[in-house]
Amino acid sequence: MPACDGPTIVVKDHYQLVIIGAGPTGLSAARVAADHGVDVALLDEQPAPGGQIYRAMESIPPARAGLLGDEYQHGRKIVSSFRQCNVDYLSDTQVWSLNSKREIGLLQGDEPLMITADQVLLASGAMERPVPFPGWTLPGVMNAGAGQILFKSHGIVPNDGVVLAGSGPLLLLLAWQYMHAGVKIQALLDLTPMRNHLRALPRLPRALMARHYLAKGLVYKKDLKRAGISTLHNVSDLHATGNDHISSVSFRHRGRQRSIETELLLVHFGLIPNAHLSRAAGCEYQWDRSQQCWRPELDDWGSSSIDGILIAGDGAGIGGARTAEHAGRLSALQATYALGIIDKYERDQLSRDDRKWMHDDLHIRPFLESFFHIPRKLLSVPDDDTIVCRCEEVTAGEIRMAVADGHSDSNQVKFLTRCGMGPCQGRQCAEAVAHIVAAAGGEKVAQGGHYRGRPPVAPLTLGQLASLYPEETE
Amino acid sequence: MFKRLDENPAATVTVTIDGVQFNVPAGETVAAAVLASGFGHTRTTVVSGAPRAPFCLMGVCYECLMVIDGKPNQRACRELVNDGMKIECQHATGRL
Numbered sequence: 167m168p169a170c171d172g173p174t175i176v177v178k179d180h181y182q183l184v185i186i187g188a189g190p191t192g193l194s195a196a197r198v199a200a201d202h203g204v205d206v207a208l209l210d211e212q213p214a215p216g217g218q219i220y221r222a223m224e225s226i227p228p229a230r231a232g233l234l235g236d237e238y239q240h241g242r243k244i245v246s247s248f249r250q251c252n253v254d255y256l257s258d259t260q261v262w263s264l265n266s267k268r269e270i271g272l273l274q275g276d277e278p279l280m281i282t283a284d285q286v287l288l289a290s291g292a293m294e295r296p297v298p299f300p301g302w303t304l305p306g307v308m309n310a311g312a313g314q315i316l317f318k319s320h321g322i323v324p325n326d327g328v329v330l331a332g333s334g335p336l337l338l339l340l341a342w343q344y345m346h347a348g349v350k351i352q353a354l355l356d357l358t359p360m361r362n363h364l365r366a367l368p369r370l371p372r373a374l375m376a377r378h379y380l381a382k383g384l385v386y387k388k389d390l391k392r393a394g395i396s397t398l399h400n401v402s403d404l405h406a407t408g409n410d411h412i413s414s415v416s417f418r419h420r421g422r423q424r425s426i427e428t429e430l431l432l433v434h435f436g437l438i439p440n441a442h443l444s445r446a447a448g449c450e451y452q453w454d455r456s457q458q459c460w461r462p463e464l465d466d467w468g469s470s471s472i473d474g475i476l477i478a479g480d481g482a483g484i485g486g487a488r489t490a491e492h493a494g495r496l497s498a499l500q501a502t503y504a505l506g507i508i509d510k511y512e513r514d515q516l517s518r519d520d521r522k523w524m525h526d527d528l529h530i531r532p533f534l535e536s537f538f539h540i541p542r543k544l545l546s547v548p549d550d551d552t553i554v555c556r557c558e559e560v561t562a563g564e565i566r567m568a569v570a571d572g573h574s575d576s577n578q579v580k581f582l583t584r585c586g587m588g589p590c591q592g593r594q595c596a597e598a599v600a601h602i603v604a605a606a607g608g609e610k611v612a613q614g615g616h617y618r619g620r621p622p623v624a625p626l627t628l629g630q631l632a633s634l635y636p637e638e639t640e
Numbered sequence: 641m642f643k644r645l646d647e648n649p650a651a652t653v654t655v656t657i658d659g660v661q662f663n664v665p666a667g668e669t670v671a672a673a674v675l676a677s678g679f680g681h682t683r684t685t686v687v688s689g690a691p692r693a694p695f696c697l698m699g700v701c702y703e704c705l706m707v708i709d710g711k712p713n714q715r716a717c718r719e720l721v722n723d724g725m726k727i728e729c730q731h732a733t734g735r736l
């Protein structure tokens with residue numbers, strides 16, 4: 167039984183615009199397109215709209231929402247504005263394939279479906295950058311974002327004594343949110359290297375033009391300090407130890423080796439675009455040195471290298487939730503123009519404010535990106551025994567051996583070592599493999615390449631695949 | 641590892657996790673229910689048999705594969721709890 171939102175929607179075979187992802191990007195885009203009379207379907211695998219940042223917005227108890235801060239509350243406007251527009255919103259719907267002909271494979275419950283669209287907007291957001299370190303596969307080590315999901319969606323928080331480690335705004339935000347919920351954080355280990363301060367300094371004056379971001383970060387820091395939460399800066403050599411579960415985390419701080427006992431370590435190393443669908447469709451990507459990730463090649467409207475496929479929001483490159491809203495609207499206007507519903511002049515006029523925002527936002531990004539730059543050494547997994555591929559349990563040493571044998575491309579390494587061939591399809595190891603291959607071969611990351619994307623991007627059973635093509639299998 | 645905030649959920653459902661009954665708030669994901677009920681790991685790996693637990697909770701790591709109502713390889717972070725649901729730790733591929 168497809169679990170759609172509200173009264174069950176009969177999914178049409180074809181839409182003018184299909185938007186994948188109901189976060190700030192997709193919700194804002196849906197509103198703009200629907201307001202112009204575009205026939206829109208909005209698909210998301212989550213049970214309710216909001217995306218990562220505004221998760222559980224419609225069902226969260228007010229007291230819990232209050233602990234999450236104003237940025238979370240801002241989402242209420244976006245979600246309620248979306249609810250007033252006329253689109254086929256398909257919740258609990260996972261997209262498992264997309265190709266250059268804009269054929270889209272969906273899964274509702276156990277039921278697969280194929281639909282088509284004239285225009286597709288990928289608004290599938292970001293994921294946390296997986297950075298393998300010794301012990302990261304132990305139970306009790308989780309992503310900080312995972313901790314935040316438990317908090318936002320379910321009101322579940324860590325027992326006292328949790329340790330947070332890594333680098334990036336989300337880590338600080340989570341510490342601040344936990345502090346409000348009364349969670350006793352044992353330590354916040356900041357792995358941002360001191361040299362990043364110098365690296366970011368030249369970009370500070372320009373960043374001051376977008377100082378609301380900086381002000382927020384400083385408030386979080388001040389509040390944490392006032393609450394007496396121990397923050398250790400310039401930490402390195404993170405290591406989780408334990409037998410069947412983490413029992414302690416060790417690290418280097420001020421030239422000394424230290425260790426803290428804990429049953430829960432939440433880690434975060436920034437965000438990277440969620441690229442599985444766009445890669446499967448064949449969209450062109452390029453390596454972005456500043457964001458330390460691959461980004462799709464896009465024009466100012468979010469049009470990708472494939473006709474009729476647009477990408478916007480954090481899936482296009484990390485710009486944050488406010489930017490995602492504007493980017494979603496820009497891409498929706500472009501799609502509406504491409505459908506012949508508005509002309510170029512209208513598109514340009516209607517997008518003035520959004521384009522201005524996108525332009526102004528460029529001021530802050532170089533500063534944030536250099537401040538939170540993850541050291542290359544960490545990304546290329548220095549310890550040979552560290553597991554890189556969580557699914558197939560392939561270590562950094564095995565990957566380096568493959569490179570030493572002359573395999574200087576991520577895809578060759580994959581076929582040789584099985585790294586990236588498990589159920590997560592390389593989502594957790596592709597970046598690390600690219601870094602290891604590049605570092606071992608003395609090349610730039612862009613040269614070592616990325617795993618080729620292939621549908622289905624989610625494991626389907628043979629029965630599910632067969633049900634899509636009954637005449638061929640009968 | 642985790643605890644629930646004092647929120648008095650509107651409705652609860654009964655599930656069994658590895659044979660033990662738990663009352664959990666309706667609308668929770670299986671992974672959330674398992675973690676909040678005090679379970680340390682949710683599967684053991686195919687290659688070495690090492691224990692693993694949910695890592696991302698957003699559907700991208702596939703570490704949360706569990707056997708749910710007899711069906712192996714279900715992502716516990718994507719499935720919601722149901723009354724009477726039988727949740728089991730997945731050993732290796734989860735097939736007997």
Ligand SMILES: Cc1cc2nc3c(=O)[nH]c(=O)nc-3n(C[C@H](O)[C@@H](O)[C@H](O)COP(=O)(O)OP(=O)(O)OC[C@H]3O[C@@H](n4cnc5c(N)ncnc54)[C@H](O)[C@@H]3O)c2cc1C
Nearest residue numbers: 187189190191211217218219261290291311479480486487
């Ligand atoms: C775990 C996590 C927590 C975050 N928390 C915050 C926060 O508290 N504050 C903040 O400022 N930023 C946060 N971010 C950053 C985040 O990326 C925001 O900037 C913002 O949510 C981006 O909006 P978006 O619309 O581009 O993508 P998202 O909000 O990520 O929305 C993308 C949507 O696409 C859906 N989707 C993806 N792939 C598929 C598929 N194959 N099939 C169906 N649906 C799919 C997802 O379910 C999701 O709902 C977080 C990021 C992550 C990964």
Ligand code: FES
Nearest residue numbers: 697699701702717
């Ligand atoms: S915890 Fe990562 S997929 Fe479920």
